[in-house]
Amino acid sequence: MTDDAGSAGFDDWMDALEAGDPYYIECANGHGSLPPRRICPECGEQSLSEEPLPDTGTVETFSTVHVPTPAFQDDAPYVTAIVDFGPVRVTGRVLDVAPEEVEHSLTVSLTSTKSETTDDRLIAFEPV
Numbered sequence: 001m002t003d004d005a006g007s008a009g010f011d012d013w014m015d016a017l018e019a020g021d022p023y024y025i026e027c028a029n030g031h032g033s034l035p036p037r038r039i040c041p042e043c044g045e046q047s048l049s050e051e052p053l054p055d056t057g058t059v060e061t062f063s064t065v066h067v068p069t070p071a072f073q074d075d076a077p078y079v080t081a082i083v084d085f086g087p088v089r090v091t092g093r094v095l096d097v098a099p100e101e102v103e104h105s106l107t108v109s110l111t112s113t114k115s116e117t118t119d120d121r122l123i124a125f126e127p128v
């Protein structure tokens with residue numbers, strides 16, 4: 001067990017992602033989640049460890065956003081997806097593929113991008 005596991009914030013997690021070292025949080029009972037976590041959201045277990053995230057996942061659901069909130073107005077249209085990485089599901093933006101070509105079970109890897117509107121860092125996926 002690592003005492004600090006799960007205490008890292010979203011920015012720390014994005015740093016790890018950008019460094020090519022994404023991870024997820026696993027509890028002693030094998031439940032996966034994403035940081036920040038102090039306890040397992042599934043079972044309340046407080047013994048958490050950081051585990052390397054699998055290299056690729058598959059698109060579980062997705063939607064194309066044509067009319068975004070003002071925070072993303074310059075980014076539209078874009079595709080957001082929930083990707084199944086096995087132990088965890090990750091929500092992010094799908095890059096480098098036309099909205100009409102995103103499909104269920106598309107294999108993607110995790111990466112990061114920036115909002116064209118706010119310059120904020122975003123979780124993203126690219127086809128492999």
Ligand SMILES: [Zn+2]
Binds near residue numbers: 029031041044045
């Ligand atoms: Zn758990």
